[in-house]
Amino acid sequence: MYRYDEFDAAFVAERTQQFRTQVKRRLAGELTEAEFKPLRLMNGVYLQLHAYMLRIAIPYGTLRPDQMRMLAHIAERWDRGYGHFTTRQNIQFNWPKLKDVPDILDALASVEMHAIQTSGNCIRNTTSDPYAGVAPEEIEDPRITAELIRQWSSLHPEFTFLGRKFKIAVTGSEHDRAAIKIHDIGIQIVRGPDGAPGYRVLVGGGLGRSPFIAKELRGFLPKADLLPYLEAALRVYNLHGRRDNKYKARIKILVHELGIEEYARQVEAEFARMDRAAVAAPAEEVARIAAYFALPELPARDTEADAAETRRMAAMEPEFAAWLEQNTAPHRVPGYRAVTVSLKPIGGAPGDATAEQMRVMADVAEHHSAGELRITHEQNVVLPHVAEGALFKVWRALRAEGLDTANKGLVTDIIACPGLDYCALATARSIPVAQDIANRFAEPRRQREIGPLSIKISGCINACGHHHVGHIGILGIDKAGVESYQITLGGDATETASLGDRTGPGFGYDEVPGVIERVVDTYIALREPGETFLAAYRRLGMAPFKEALYADH
Amino acid sequence: MRIIDATGPIDDLWPRIGAGEPLPEAGRALVERDRLGEALASGLELGLHLPPDTEPADIEPHFGRLAMISVGFPSFADGRGFSIGRSLRQRGFLGRLRASGPVIADQFAYLLECGFDEVAIPEEVARRQPPESWLSQSAAITFGYQRGIAGRGSILDQRRARHD
Ligand code: SF4
Numbered sequence: 192m193y194r195y196d197e198f199d200a201a202f203v204a205e206r207t208q209q210f211r212t213q214v215k216r217r218l219a220g221e222l223t224e225a226e227f228k229p230l231r232l233m234n235g236v237y238l239q240l241h242a243y244m245l246r247i248a249i250p251y252g253t254l255r256p257d258q259m260r261m262l263a264h265i266a267e268r269w270d271r272g273y274g275h276f277t278t279r280q281n282i283q284f285n286w287p288k289l290k291d292v293p294d295i296l297d298a299l300a301s302v303e304m305h306a307i308q309t310s311g312n313c314i315r316n317t318t319s320d321p322y323a324g325v326a327p328e329e330i331e332d333p334r335i336t337a338e339l340i341r342q343w344s345s346l347h348p349e350f351t352f353l354g355r356k357f358k359i360a361v362t363g364s365e366h367d368r369a370a371i372k373i374h375d376i377g378i379q380i381v382r383g384p385d386g387a388p389g390y391r392v393l394v395g396g397g398l399g400r401s402p403f404i405a406k407e408l409r410g411f412l413p414k415a416d417l418l419p420y421l422e423a424a425l426r427v428y429n430l431h432g433r434r435d436n437k438y439k440a441r442i443k444i445l446v447h448e449l450g451i452e453e454y455a456r457q458v459e460a461e462f463a464r465m466d467r468a469a470v471a472a473p474a475e476e477v478a479r480i481a482a483y484f485a486l487p488e489l490p491a492r493d494t495e496a497d498a499a500e501t502r503r504m505a506a507m508e509p510e511f512a513a514w515l516e517q518n519t520a521p522h523r524v525p526g527y528r529a530v531t532v533s534l535k536p537i538g539g540a541p542g543d544a545t546a547e548q549m550r551v552m553a554d555v556a557e558h559h560s561a562g563e564l565r566i567t568h569e570q571n572v573v574l575p576h577v578a579e580g581a582l583f584k585v586w587r588a589l590r591a592e593g594l595d596t597a598n599k600g601l602v603t604d605i606i607a608c609p610g611l612d613y614c615a616l617a618t619a620r621s622i623p624v625a626q627d628i629a630n631r632f633a634e635p636r637r638q639r640e641i642g643p644l645s646i647k648i649s650g651c652i653n654a655c656g657h658h659h660v661g662h663i664g665i666l667g668i669d670k671a672g673v674e675s676y677q678i679t680l681g682g683d684a685t686e687t688a689s690l691g692d693r694t695g696p697g698f699g700y701d702e703v704p705g706v707i708e709r710v711v712d713t714y715i716a717l718r719e720p721g722e723t724f725l726a727a728y729r730r731l732g733m734a735p736f737k738e739a740l741y742a743d744h
Numbered sequence: 745m746r747i748i749d750a751t752g753p754i755d756d757l758w759p760r761i762g763a764g765e766p767l768p769e770a771g772r773a774l775v776e777r778d779r780l781g782e783a784l785a786s787g788l789e790l791g792l793h794l795p796p797d798t799e800p801a802d803i804e805p806h807f808g809r810l811a812m813i814s815v816g817f818p819s820f821a822d823g824r825g826f827s828i829g830r831s832l833r834q835r836g837f838l839g840r841l842r843a844s845g846p847v848i849a850d851q852f853a854y855l856l857e858c859g860f861d862e863v864a865i866p867e868e869v870a871r872r873q874p875p876e877s878w879l880s881q882s883a884a885i886t887f888g889y890q891r892g893i894a895g896r897g898s899i900l901d902q903r904r905a906r907h908d
Pocket of ligand 1: 608609610611614615616617618621649650651652653654655656
């Protein structure tokens with residue numbers, strides 16, 4: 192995992208000190224509220240419905256145990272004892288006081304963390320695959336690229352006052368777990384003509400009120416050209432992106448209005464003209480970063496004995512068996528698994544974790560996962576390097592804190608934005624809808640029968656809950672003072688990305704769990720053996736679902 | 745209007761010619777984009793003011809005749825000017841480069857790195873944000889990560905130097 196050197200440490204320390212003086216200058220009247228706003232946003236401080244919210248960067252979702260423990264400490268000392276992991280692989284604290292923020296930032300800096308650019312019209316935290324470095328099919332660990340982008344994008348002098356926020360995601364695998372097609376720029380590590388890794392670059396994806404799937408900007412970019420190419424892409428956007436209407440200011444609108452061919456032409460012209468060598472990262476620097484992401488030394492295990500022991504425990508404990516099946520994934524090293532810790536207990540708030548839960552995850556990671564944790568964009572936590580023989584122990588430790596829900600990728604593994612409970616922009620509740628649906632499908636056997644199904648819920652058209660790309664998407668709007676929920680079907684955020692289709696008129700708050708149940712029952716009735724919900728929807732189309740929802744409505 | 749550069753407050757050496765005002769006989773003049781043709785024909789030492797929707801490539805042919813370019817920032821939140829400044833420098837503009845408008849002290853470091861030499865800020869901003877703030881903010885972060893920019897050094901090059 193990446194470790195700060197003296198330069199990174201000095202940079203973050205100076206940045207924290209700078210924010211301290213900015214708060215003072217705001218209080219002294221030197222900065223107006225309008226001037227202070229983007230400065231606090233770029234330090235992660237966002238004004239919510241009831242209070243300030245602090246959003247802390249977890250670059251590409253990777254965390255060490257001491258960092259997780261610091262988050263637990265912050266939750267207890269400056270917040271209400273819990274934190275909320277987000278779809279951007281970050282963590283949010285919903286109740287800090289503005290005056291405490293500089294102290295919180297100092298505490299974060301002590302464990303090599305910060306809140307830089309987690310909000311505001313700048314390049315945000317670069318996100319990645321939670322199975323980075325672990326997935327057997329991966330070409331290269333995407334976090335090397337993501338860390339390079341993190342550094343390059345931190346306080347970039349040219350791109351810190353963009354027309355709108357800018358999100359970059361990187362995947363090193365063909366199977367996309369980083370949702371690169373719904374990002375402003377999506378980067379996929381691919382092999383070039385000579386077999387050497389390079390990048391496929393996508394641009395102009397995004398959700399919100401005008402959702403778009405990203406288009407291909409460059410089929411193959413040599414690795415050394417990454418930073419100059421990003422600079423060219425951002426410069427064209429910064430110069431030409433719309434500034435007259437904040438809802439049309441994202442790069443997806445520029446790409447849509449210019450057309451991908453014209454946008455690509457301008458980017459390529461800028462890229463060809465610029466002094467690329469002056470901007471690119473030196474090869475030594477890339478190698479220095481890459482060394483941090485080498486696979487940790489995982490002790491050789493007696494894999495047969497481990498597997499036998501795990502099978503024995505699974506036979507005795509059906510709940511462990513279900514968790515094993517649902518929440519663990521293959522690892523490139525035989526005898527190891529990547530474990531998903533579900534933050535979606537039935538009836539809980541998706542993505543929330545208490546300080547105590549954070550500490551337990553930190554302890555388990557320290558003893559059983561080579562000191563590593565990952566936050567996923569599905570708002571869960573991954574322990575990437577667990578020996579098969581340790582799985583039962585890990586499960587028991589997680590179970591003691593209610594972290595053993597065996598629902599990864601199932602109907603109750605719901606993504607929900609904060610919605611009306613926290614968010615000033617919300618038009619409807621989001622978390623309680625997730626809770627009601629989870630309660631409706633609480634029975635574990637039923638969930639497994641339904642199979643892979645992602646439900647995503649947003650509390651307003653800004654789509655932070657990614658409802659457009661949920662297999663079932665739910666969007667809460669305000670209809671003449673009453674919450675109304677629009678349902679979409681067939682969305683997908685992976686390499687086969689698509690936007691969901693609206694079923695028709697919306698439903699009342701109380702109707703939602705029943706509506707989802709009817710959609711699911713229709714799927715079960717019509718599916719072919721082994722066919723997932725998404726595959727069935729793609730084969731059947733909307734008609735049978737519409738019929739089930741509206742026939743007697 | 746107050747002018748501040750990396751050394752602190754300085755005098756404004758560039759009289760800005762308002763719409764309809766005649767060009768002076770001799771000396772310096774800062775003219776608007778729509779009077780560039782007329783100004784180029786004069787013998788004046790020229791500055792050119794650019795609105796934020798300017799295409800930097802369009803100005804490149806005139807670099808030889810321009811001693812100064814002023815880039816308009818309609819608001820501190822409108823960051824197009826950062827890219828205009830950097831583009832002008834990358835295209836080889838060597839004269840004085842000014843950021844003109846209600847930018848704030850907290851942006852001074854970024855402006856200098858994008859190749860600007862000075863800011864021209866409204867009195868209202870200058871009253872609230874004293875020159876000391878501009879100077880201290882410009883030095884708040886010793887090294888940045890980016891390469892190929894003006895001003896402070898890059899951490900990437902510092903690291904390389906350490907290994908050499
Ligand atoms: S989707 Fe809307 S309600 Fe939900 S977090 Fe985003 S802005 Fe708030």
